[in-house]
Amino acid sequence: xxxxxxRVTSASVSIAGAVVGAIDSGLCVLVGITHDDDxxxxxxxxxxxxxxxxxxxxxxxxxxxxxDTGGAALVVSQFTLYGDTARGRRPxxxxxxxxxDAEPLIEEFTRALQGFGVHVETGRxxxxxxxxxxxxxxxxxxxxx
Numbered sequence: 424x425x426x427x428x429x430r431v432t433s434a435s436v437s438i439a440g441a442v443v444g445a446i447d448s449g450l451c452v453l454v455g456i457t458h459d460d461d462x463x464x465x466x467x468x469x470x471x472x473x474x475x476x477x478x479x480x481x482x483x484x485x486x487x488x489x490x491d492t493g494g495a496a497l498v499v500s501q502f503t504l505y506g507d508t509a510r511g512r513r514p515x516x517x518x519x520x521x522x523x524d525a526e527p528l529i530e531e532f533t534r535a536l537q538g539f540g541v542h543v544e545t546g547r548x549x550x551x552x553x554x555x556x557x558x559x560x561x562x563x564x565x566x567x568x
């Protein structure tokens with residue numbers, strides 16, 4: 424399981440022009456699922472995201488997490504995080520989990536993140552989504568569990 428995490432001052436996800444999820448300060452989390460992921464992996468990654476220290480403390484050092492700041496998370500499923508471009512110019516999606524396997528794990532990741540007390544907004548699994556965000560810093564990290 425992978426998560427591309429971006430510190431944001433705001434982020435939203437829209438489907439067909441209608442906003443379905445939006446946050447102010449927090450993290451935009453694009454989540455990809457691979458074949459051997461399970462609920463334990465989803466919970467582990469949620470813990471990493473909730474406790475990731477990428478927000479400034481009073482001294483200006485990145486020492487605070489979502490839990491410390493009360494920030495929110497916008498979680499969006501992103502199978503393309505498992506795209507492989509090693510051979511040629513067309514990505515292979517073979518490492519991405521099938522939708523029927525990935526969707527429950529995205530939901531488990533979201534529940535686990537909420538279990539830490541994080542306010543979570545989401546996109547809609549499998550939909551054609553438009554994600555808008557203001558990356559703060561910019562701070563962008565790739566996490567794996």
